[in-house]
Amino acid sequence: MKETVRILVVGGGYVGMYTALRLQRRLRAGEAEVTVLTPDPYMTYQPFLAEAAAGSIAAAHVVVPLRSLLDRCTVIVGEAHRVDHARRTVTASTLATRYGGGGDIELPYDELVLVPGSVSRTLPVPGLAEAGIGFKTMEEAIGLRNHVLHQLDIASTTRDVETREAALTFLFVGGGFAGVNALAELEDMARYATRYVHNITADDMRWILVEAADRILPEVGATMSEYVVRELRGRNIDVRLGTRLDSCEKQTAVLDDGTVLPTRTVVWTAGVKPHPLLAGTDLPLTGAGRLKVTATLQVDGTEHAWSAGDAAAVPDLAADPDGATACAPNAQHAVRQAKLLADNLVAGLRGAPQAQYRHAYVGSVASLGLHKGVAHLYGRKLKGYPAWLMHRAFHLSRVPTFNRKARVVADWTLAALVKREVAALGSLENPRAAFESAARGDHPPQE
Known part of the structure; x- marks a missing residue:
């Protein structure tokens, strides 16, 4: 009797989730068992991070719970530390390990799908580790939203000129999709929030975008990139091309053009790099x-190992038939690669032929705040309100599961009918602080 094949998927992002979902649909009963090792029990739909930060979409509606979606897979929440393919094992720590419930675990496998994704690419900028804020996870997006609103509260209540200036200066480093989307959405939100904040107007805020290259959003083409710069500058956003951040120590950012900026907000979105695993x-x-x-998404020269997405250099046969160019690490490729990876893995188990990955890039869309956007899709260029609608329609079609699509549409509909929510919930980052203070007796009893 043939033994059940053990498939281990390391990573629960785009590729990990879609691969496991495809596998559980394609595999016959008893043919294989699929285990997903992921640091979080959910997948984050990252194109909607900026809208979640701006409050247009509820944070819970931008994430997909893996256990409910992958109901025929085993989902283990943990971090992989070492892959020994020669022994076909992955060493990982789980939540129980973190809280003293035992040591690392060893997960054996027959087929490995190694898709841990990427992490933020940082540079040795003095002060960045202490002051920088990332924008790659849902926790970072919601934390940044609370931080921005908190700065408005600080500025409205201080009499110190330097403290006020630093609180109202928001510096974003990196002019890719993440940086531009985050800055545009949050500036839009903060501009609206100043209506209700004492002592502050929209013109008091200073928003700066720093990009080392000579253009932003290169994926949308030169013409549309120039339009985005004009649009942002028209909103009084300071866009600096060919500029780098030299340091950000002691609430002071120094740019390589000599500019010194007092600021309490440095958002780092200057690219990603492969996961250190x-x-x-x-x-x-x-x-x-x-x-x-x-091109079949197997690790080169290695049997029973597969990869795709940010972690893999997949030959881009659509752009270069010789395979010398790798696909860009973006969601558009990742989702399609995941489906082919699963199909090829199943084909390999059954001794069937495997297909090569080939997909022509269809273009890009970006939101620049409420009712503003830019798009370059299927050769068509749109800007303003039509591009914003295209952005929403395109990404709504890509959000996994009907449940999440319905919740996102409901959020958008509600947001169109009522005022923006501009409350900062900074206590979410340390929810036990009030209780700990009370337990220590720090607060006098209230009469």
Whole structure:
């Protein structure tokens, strides 16, 4: 009797979730068992992070619970630390490990899908580790929203000129999709919030976007990129191209053009890099640290190992038939690669032929705040309100599950009918603080 094949998916992002979902639909009963090892029990739909930060979409509606979606897979919440493909094992720590409930666990497998994704790419900028704010996870997005609103509260209640100026200066580093979307949505939200904040007007705030290259949003083309710069500058946003951040220590940012900015907000969105887990494997890597894979999404020269998405250098056969160019690490490729990876893995188990990945890039869309956007899709260029509608329609079609689509539409509908929610819930980051203070007797009893 043939033994059940053990498939281990390391990573619960785009590729991990879609691969596991496809596998549980394609595999026959008893053919294989699928285990997903993921640091979070949900997948975050990152294109909606900026709208979640601005309050247009509820945070819970931008994430997909993996256990309910992957109901025929085993989902383990934990962090992979080492991959030993020669022994077919992955060493990981779980939540129980973190809280003293035992040591690391070892997960054996027959087929490995290694898709841990990427992490923020940082540079050795003095003060960045202490002052910088990322924008890659839902926790970071909601934390940034609370932070921005908190700065308005600080500025409205202080009499110190320097403290006020630092609170009302918001610096974003990186002019890709994440940086531009986050800045545009949050500036829109903060501008609206100043209607209700004492002593502050929209003109008191200073928003700066710093980009080392000579253009922002290169994916939408030169013409549309120039339009975005004009649109942002028309909203009094200071866009600085060909500029870098030199330091951000002691609530002071220094740019390489000599500009000194007092600021309490430095948002870092200057790209991503492969997950550090890849360096601890015995699998072949490229010079950039991504896994070497073939067009069938198998790890090059290695049996029973697969990868795709940000972690893999997948040959872009649509752009370069010779396969010398790798696909860009974006969601558009990741979702399609995941489905083919699952199909090829199942085909391999059944001795069937495998297909090569080939997908022509269809373009990009970006939101620039409420009713504002830019799009370059299928050769068509849109800007303003039509582009904003295209952005919403395009990403709504990509959000996994009907449940999440319905919730997002409900959020948008409600947001169109009522005022924006501009309350800062900073206590969410430390919910036990009030109780701890009371338990220590820090507060006098109230009469």
